Amino acid sequence: MKRSVFLLLIAPGILLLTIFLFYPLVVTLAPTFSNNGPSLARYLAFFSDSYYLAVFFRTVWIAVVATLVCMILGVPTAYFISRRRRSKSFLMALSIFPLLTNPVVRAFAWINILGRNGVLNSLLLSWGWITTPLTLLYTDFSILIGTIYLFLPLMIVTLVGSMDTIEEEVTEAAESLGASRLVTFFKVVLPLSLPGIVVGSVLVFTGAITAYSTPNLLGGNKNMLLATLIYQRAMSLADWTSAGVIAFVMIVMTVVTVMVMQKVSRRLDRR
Amino acid sequence: MRKSVGLTLIAVVVFLFLTVPLIIITATAFGEASTIRFPIQGFTLKWFTATFASRSFMSSLGLSFALASYATLLALLVGIPASYALSKTTFRTNPRLRAFFLSPTFVPGIVVGYALFQFLVIQWRMPVFAGLLLGHFLVSLPYVIRVVGASLEQFDFSIEEVAWSLGCNKPKAFLKVVLPNIGSGIVAAFMLSFINSFNNIPVSMFLTGPGVSTLPTTLMNYIEYSYDPSVSAISVVLMGVTVVLMVIVERTLGIGSLAK
Structure with missing residues (x-):
């Protein structure tokens, strides 16, 4: 292919991304680095403000716990799916379906369950386990449940893709050589699906720190995460600089996570 | 086992x-x-009839549908030629160019929305729909680059060369030989990009204006102020559409094509 044709074919994409993604980002974020001259004062202020720090750590904490839970539940489930024959495509469809369902609908589902008059409270009340309804909604707990619910299917689907490449002969060999199923799982399946676990975890973690509708609907005003905070700062308070600082912090968190993943995957590949 | x-x-x-x-x-x-x-x-069934009679829900449904269609179309128009150029050549800069095309993935949706809002809506006074369209295009492009790129990797380019040697000119060979062969990849990219644009909230949050609201943002605002079964009814309709789409994909490409 001639260089001129090549440039012609990639030019529209390059131009659109430059004009409508990178230029706006630079224009929007540049002011956060100046305070009568170049300075990091706004970032220092962000990280020394106790409210912002609380939101920052809540975001990270929820993302870390959600990632761990998705890993712990997702790995066995994905292994279960990847070893099915007849029911496999049905179970895959069952995992993909929530992924394609609107996140607002998925958060709404948990409002119905965790609310004061929700399904869970009515069940517990009718069984006599509690006497007054529990406050479950608009807490860190409800954000966490909603986030796990949002991303567990993504973890499962990613892991099934990676576990499908493990030949059944390998696990059969391990078992015929006397390894129990549990040992086979931990010594053979788990190490071989490590690359998939890394990719899945990064998808869940970056998704969790940037999700908007779930913390907005399940967290309420008191339990902000970075994504809801940026919207509140910009739209309700017209505090553009804080919004810009939060935006940059979120970009850095995402990019750093992905870069760490690429390092880890490369190391896994080399083994 | x-x-x-x-x-x-x-x-x-x-x-x-x-x-x-x-x-x-x-x-x-x-x-x-x-x-x-x-x-x-x-x-x-009154909640369903109420939903279909609701002006705000129906107009936002129409907007979301149009938005997802145009954004996906634009992403395909931009993304397919770029993927083709990247897989046909082995320039040293190609991996970096590919990363550039995938870069919207690394920018949180809410930040994309915020930057476009500041830049397009406030500074350039662009119409709200244009801002939404560009935002959703940015989110869709990586899906096209990834999925179409993967199916171009599977494509045997010697078939295209045969067409050239038989006298077919290059644009025609691309349209008649290459495109049909990566058809399933294009359909999968279309589906993924359409569904993700249709469901997107973070990008739209900043970019919806007075009277211009996507279905997910309308739904979310509605939930924040009222709590009645019409939200459930819309959810059921949306889930029904998802089931139909999944059945279509399963019959044509296999459900695995959406798991990329």
């Missing part, structure tokens, strides 16, 4: 966790009470 009780138990619990909340939503859409109750009392 022998069945393992522990593994089956975990899988059953996980699938219950994934499906029961959506089953509850579906049930509550048919309840007669004016707030959401489960188990439901009575049976009615």
Whole structure:
């Protein structure tokens, strides 16, 4: 292919991304680095403000716990799916379906369950386990449940893709050589699906720190995460600089996570 | 393989966790009470008729549909030639160019929305729809680059060279030989990009203006102020559409094509 044709074919994409993604980002974020001259004062202020720090750590904490839970539940489930024959495509469809369902609908589902008059409270009340309804909604707990619910299917689907490449002969060999199923799982399946676990975890973690509708609907005003905070700062308070600082912090968190993943995957590949 | 009780138990619990909340939503859409109750009392379809009669829901549904279609179309028009150029050549800069095309993935949706809002809506005074369209295009492009790129990697380019040597000019060979061969990749990219644009909230949050609102943002604002089964009814409609799309994909490409 001639260089001129090549440039012609990639030019529209390059131009659109430059004009409508990178230029706006630079224009929007540049002011956060100046305070009568170049300075990091706004970032220092962000990280020394106790409210912002609380939101920052809540975001990270929820993302870390959600990632761990998705890993712990997702790995066995994905292994279960990847070893099915007849029911496999049905179970895959069952995992993909929530992924394609609107996140607002998925958060709404948990409002119905965790609310004061929700399904869970009515069940517990009718069984006599509690006497007054529990406050479950608009807490860190409800954000966490909603986030796990949002991303567990993504973890499962990613892991099934990676576990499908493990030949059944390998696990059969391990078992015929006397390894129990549990040992086979931990010594053979788990190490071989490590690359998939890394990719899945990064998808869940970056998704969790940037999700908007779930913390907005399940967290309420008191339990902000970075994504809801940026919207509140910009739209309700017209505090553009804080919004810009939060935006940059979120970009850095995402990019750093992905870069760490690429390092880890490369190391896994080399083994 | 022998069945393992522990593994089956975990899988059953996980699938219950994934499906029961959506089953509850579906049930509550048919309840007669004016707030959401489960188990439901009575049976009615009035929430569905109310939804279809609601102006704000129907107009935002139309907007979301148009937005997802145009954004996906634009992403395909821009993304397919770029993927083709990147897979036909081996320039040293190609990996970096590919990363550049995938870069919207690394920018959180809410930040994309915020930057476009500041830049297009406030500074350039662009119409709201243009801002939304560009935002959704940015989100869709990586899907096209990734999925179409993957199917171009599978394509045997010697077939295209045969067409050239038989006298077909290059644009025609691309349209008649290359495109049909990567058709399934294009359809999968279309589906993924359409569904993700249709469901997107973070990008749209900043970019929806007075009278211009996507279905997910309308739904979210509605939930924040009222709590009645019409939200369940819309959810059921949306889930129904998802099921139909999944059946179509399963019949044509296999459900695995959406798991990329």
